[in-house]
Amino acid sequence: MKPVQLVVVGSIGLDTIETPHAKKNEILGGSVSYACASASFFVPTGMVGVVGTDFPEPCVDVYRHFGINLDGLQKCHGKTFRWSGIYEQDMNNRRTLATELNVLETFMPELPDDYTRAPFLFLANIAPQLQLHVLSQVKSPKFVAADTMDLWINIAPNPLRDVIAAVDLLTLNESEARLLAGEKNLVRAAKKILEWGPKYVIIKKGEHGAMLFSENDVFVVPAYPLEQVFDPTGAGDTFAGGLMGALSEWGHVNEAALCKAMGYGSVVASFGVEDFSLGRLQKLSRTEINHRFAAFKRLTHFDAVEVR
Amino acid sequence: MKPVQLVVVGSIGLDTIETPHAKKNEILGGSVSYACASASFFVPTGMVGVVGTDFPEPCVDVYRHFGINLDGLQKCHGKTFRWSGIYEQDMNNRRTLATELNVLETFMPELPDDYTRAPFLFLANIAPQLQLHVLSQVKSPKFVAADTMDLWINIAPNPLRDVIAAVDLLTLNESEARLLAGEKNLVRAAKKILEWGPKYVIIKKGEHGAMLFSENDVFVVPAYPLEQVFDPTGAGDTFAGGLMGALSEWGHVNEAALCKAMGYGSVVASFGVEDFSLGRLQKLSRTEINHRFAAFKRLTHFDAVEVR
Numbered sequence: 001m002k003p004v005q006l007v008v009v010g011s012i013g014l015d016t017i018e019t020p021h022a023k024k025n026e027i028l029g030g031s032v033s034y035a036c037a038s039a040s041f042f043v044p045t046g047m048v049g050v051v052g053t054d055f056p057e058p059c060v061d062v063y064r065h066f067g068i069n070l071d072g073l074q075k076c077h078g079k080t081f082r083w084s085g086i087y088e089q090d091m092n093n094r095r096t097l098a099t100e101l102n103v104l105e106t107f108m109p110e111l112p113d114d115y116t117r118a119p120f121l122f123l124a125n126i127a128p129q130l131q132l133h134v135l136s137q138v139k140s141p142k143f144v145a146a147d148t149m150d151l152w153i154n155i156a157p158n159p160l161r162d163v164i165a166a167v168d169l170l171t172l173n174e175s176e177a178r179l180l181a182g183e184k185n186l187v188r189a190a191k192k193i194l195e196w197g198p199k200y201v202i203i204k205k206g207e208h209g210a211m212l213f214s215e216n217d218v219f220v221v222p223a224y225p226l227e228q229v230f231d232p233t234g235a236g237d238t239f240a241g242g243l244m245g246a247l248s249e250w251g252h253v254n255e256a257a258l259c260k261a262m263g264y265g266s267v268v269a270s271f272g273v274e275d276f277s278l279g280r281l282q283k284l285s286r287t288e289i290n291h292r293f294a295a296f297k298r299l300t301h302f303d304a305v306e307v308r
Numbered sequence: 309m310k311p312v313q314l315v316v317v318g319s320i321g322l323d324t325i326e327t328p329h330a331k332k333n334e335i336l337g338g339s340v341s342y343a344c345a346s347a348s349f350f351v352p353t354g355m356v357g358v359v360g361t362d363f364p365e366p367c368v369d370v371y372r373h374f375g376i377n378l379d380g381l382q383k384c385h386g387k388t389f390r391w392s393g394i395y396e397q398d399m400n401n402r403r404t405l406a407t408e409l410n411v412l413e414t415f416m417p418e419l420p421d422d423y424t425r426a427p428f429l430f431l432a433n434i435a436p437q438l439q440l441h442v443l444s445q446v447k448s449p450k451f452v453a454a455d456t457m458d459l460w461i462n463i464a465p466n467p468l469r470d471v472i473a474a475v476d477l478l479t480l481n482e483s484e485a486r487l488l489a490g491e492k493n494l495v496r497a498a499k500k501i502l503e504w505g506p507k508y509v510i511i512k513k514g515e516h517g518a519m520l521f522s523e524n525d526v527f528v529v530p531a532y533p534l535e536q537v538f539d540p541t542g543a544g545d546t547f548a549g550g551l552m553g554a555l556s557e558w559g560h561v562n563e564a565a566l567c568k569a570m571g572y573g574s575v576v577a578s579f580g581v582e583d584f585s586l587g588r589l590q591k592l593s594r595t596e597i598n599h600r601f602a603a604f605k606r607l608t609h610f611d612a613v614e615v616r
Contacts, residue, residue, distance in 0.1 A: 090492055184398055187535040208516040209530060219607050222517060222528040227495040256613045263610040293611075299527050301609045302571040303601075305564045 004046035004069050006248040007115045008035045008241065009134045010124030010147075011104060012049040012073075016084035017276065019091070019231055027277040028059045030081065031124035031147065034234035037281045038241030038268045039122070040066040041289055043248040046115050048072035048134060050107040052080040062278055071112040076103045091229045092206060111137040120248040123167065124237055125149050128159035135166055143253045145169035147240055153180050165197035168253070171240050173204045186211060187218065200258060202243075204236045209266065212258055219255070221262045224270035224296050231276045235269045238281070242268035267292045312354035312377050314556040315423045316343045316549065317442045318432030318455075319412060320357040320381075324392035325584065327399070327539055335585040336367045338389065339432035339455065342542035343549030345589045346576045347430070348374040349597055350553030354423050356380035356442060358415040360388040370586055379420040384411045399537045400514060419445045428556040431475065432545055433457050436467035443474055451561045453477035455548055461488050473505035476561070479548050481512045494519060495526065508566060510551075512544045517574065520566055527563070529570045532578035532604050539584045543577045546589070550576035575600045 010032030016025050032049045039045040046069040051059075053075065063070055079102040087094045109130055116139050123131035123146040131146055138144075146167045152160050153176060164170055170193060174186065181189035190201045190213035201213045207229070209222035243265035247253050250261075267289055274280040298304070318340030324333050340357045347353040354377040359367075361383065371378055387410040395402045417438055424447050431439035431454035439454055446452075454475045460468050461484060472478055478501060482494065489497035498509045498521035509521045515537070517530035551573035555561050558569075575597055582588040605612070 185535060185537075187533050191535075205516070208513070209528075211533060217607070218533045219610070220517075220530040220533055221608070221610050222530045225495050225519060225526045225528055227493060227499075229493075250615055254615075257615045259610040260615050297611050299525070300529070301612070302527070302529050302567040303605050304609070307558055307562075307565045307568050 001069065002044040004115055004118045005043040006039050006120040006122065006244055007046045007048060007072070007111065007118045007138070008032050008039065008122045008124055008244070009048035009072075009109050009131065010035060010126050010237070011081055012051050012055075013081040013083045015233060015277070016082070016097075017231060017233055018086040020087065021230055022276070024276050026082070028062055029083065029234060029277060031126065031234070031237045033063075033278065034237035034272065035122060035124045035241030035244070036063070036068045037066045037278050038238040038265075038272065039245030039248070040068050041242070041268065041284070041286050042245030042264070044069060045245065046072050046112070046118065048109045048111060048115070050074045050076055050103050050109075052076060052078045052103045055080045062282065065282060072109070072115055074107070074110075076107070078103045085233070087232070091232050094232075109134050119143070119251070120244060121145070122240065122244045123147065123163065124240065128152050128156050128163045131163045132159060132166070135163070143168050143247065145171060145240065145244055147171045147237070148176065150176050150179055161196060164193065167198050169200040169202065170198045171202040171204060171236070173206070173236060177201075177203045187213070202262070204239060206232065206235065210239065210262055212262060214255060217255060219259050219262070221259070221266055222300055224266055224292065225299070226270060226273065229273045232273050233276075235273050238272040239265040239269040241265070263293060263296060264289070267296055309377065310352040312423055312426045313351040314347050314428040314430065314552055315354045315356060315380070315419065315426045315446070316340050316347065316430045316432055316552070317356035317380075317417050317439065318343060318434050318545070319389055320359050320363075321389040321391045323541060323585070324390070324405075325539060325541055326394040328395065329538055330584070332584050334390070336370055337391065337542060337585060339434065339542070339545040341371075341586065342545035342580065343430060343432045343552070344371070344376045345374045345586050346546040346549030346573075346580070347553030347556070348376050349550070349576065349592070349594050350572070351556040352377060353553065354380050354420070354426065356417045356419060356423070358382045358384055358411050358417075360384060360386045360411045363388045370590065373590060380417070380423055382415070382418075384414070386411045393541070395540070399540050402540075417442050427451070427559070428552060429453070430548065430552045431455065431471065432548065436460050436464050436471045439471045440467060440474070443471070451476050451555065453479060453548065453552055455479045455545070456484065458484050458487055469504060472501065475506050477508040477510065478506045479510040479512060479544070481514070481544060485509075485511045495521070510570070512547060514540065514543065518547065518570055520570060522563060525563060527567050527570070529567070529574055530608055532574055532600065533607075534578055534581065537581045540581050543581050546580040547573040547577040549573070571601060571604060572597070575604055
């Protein structure tokens with residue numbers, strides 16, 4: 001097996017999801033599932049996460065299908081993390097119905113030795129204390145990104161600030177950026193967060209795309225337009241996983257690379273929402289990603305061809 | 309004076325606007341004011357509209373400042389149209405407080421003879437019956453666009469459908485597209501509207517940019533990111549005016565031209581919202597537009613430079 005270039009830590013869950021189209025019970029989810037599957041199209045990816053003894057073997061097979069390195073996957077006594085939510089009128093608003101932490105409550109992520117030398121690290125959404133614990137184990141990574149959510153902004157602001165201070169890139173969604181910075185305008189919110197340490201901030205806006213901020217620059221990418229969104233769960237993790245996968249494949253990071261990687265992240269995320277769980281990604285090929293990336297370029301570069 | 313290349317019909321109003329930043333009384337507004345001012349940076353533009361005898365002369369001077377051809381501006385006995393609205397918590401939601409149609413109620417737009425030969429026509433937001441009346445007076449225009457609003461969708465659906473069937477391009481905002489098509493998903497909503505006649509549909513999404521739809525293609529442009537939006541009133545009209553101005557300057561329309569014109573429309577609109585009424589546009593130069601257009605390209609073309 002090729003050495004792991006990107007390590008991702010995050011949650012693994014069995015999700016029960018209701019959308020206006022359908023309801024699904026206990027399907028494979030969690031930030032690290034989406035992020036690793038997405039990144040695996042670009043680079044050998046190692047997963048750090050925990051499942052309970054009830055975790056279905058077919059779900060492990062799904063991970064294997066993507067070629068994800070599972071040396072960092074722990075199986076602990078107890079039940080796997082569960083989340084259930086409902087998307088009401090539209091796909092932009094969801095409501096959490098229930099959360100059972102189960103094995104996540106006592107999870108202590110330990111990195112296999114070769115993971116500690118991986119050049120790229122993505123701290124996907126999980127408690128900031130666990131993100132810090134993983135961060136402390138890696139040896140001189142080239143680039144570290146972290147994602148978070150409103151829950152940690154509300155209940156663990158101090159460890160979260162430590163994470164933010166220690167990473168190169170923070171990704172979070174629109175309402176989380178406003179909540180974290182206490183600032184309605186996204187440009188000003190991002191500038192405030194940049195002052196806390198990271199070199200880059202990416203604000204994810206779902207169907208409206210994403211924005212990248214650095215000290216002196218802003219970059220904006222729309223979302224790939226879709227006629228039908230079956231399930232937006234995990235879209236942000238898929239986006240970030242694809243972005244980190246692309247960066248890891250290229251092996252270095254600068255603004256041009258980040259912009260292009262946002263394009264790849266958007267494209268993989270646009271496939272991801274076409275089905276529940278990892279259903280669409282399981283059928284996806286790198287060729288399809290490359291084709292949609294080319295199409296995405298045509299449909300967003302407003303001055304790519306000469307007007308005549 | 310150079311012959312008018314673009315004719316715009318729409319409303320002229322004295323707006324009373326309250327935002328979280330300030331309140332302004334009876335400032336110059338209306339769809340044709342914003343659209344003509346914006347288009348005037350690109351091409352000789354003729355205005356078709358009506359004001360009352362109370363219309364302040366300094367407002368006419370504002371139109372003259374932009375070099376707008378005012379042969380189609382009528383002054384009628386009575387009061388000028390008035391609108392007042394408030395932007396609450398954020399700049400994306402506004403509430404109309406009062407509307408007084410006044411001279412708009414009996415307005416019958418008559419085109420000066422040379423306007424009838426203009427190659428480009430923009431039917432900015434006004435009653436669809438009036439849009440049709442203007443349309444009936446032009447001789448073989450090259451390209452006709454129309455804008456509308458929720459009010460006409462609700463109270464004048466049939467004349468509006470006649471407008472939609474007769475134009476090349478319909479522009480409308482996100483919620484209006486959903487309302488008009490009876491369809492939540494914007495891609496499907498646009499496809500439905502395209503079936504009613506126009507070759508192109510543009511859905512304006514405010515701070516999230518705009519989408520262009522044709523029979524087989526979709527094109528997406530984000531909005532130019534701003535730290536501070538003083539007053540979003542008229543942003544959609546400014547966008548459409550800049551877009552039509554750019555197309556008129558080039559003299560022909562195809563998808564590449566429309567995409568690039570959306571870039572120009574976005575840029576002029578991004579200046580427009582930096583102050584109330586036409587305040588910012590009055591100080592704007594074509595050089596500033598070109599500079600921001602170049603910057604906008606850099607900050608949205610995610611694969612414009614090679615990653616190394």
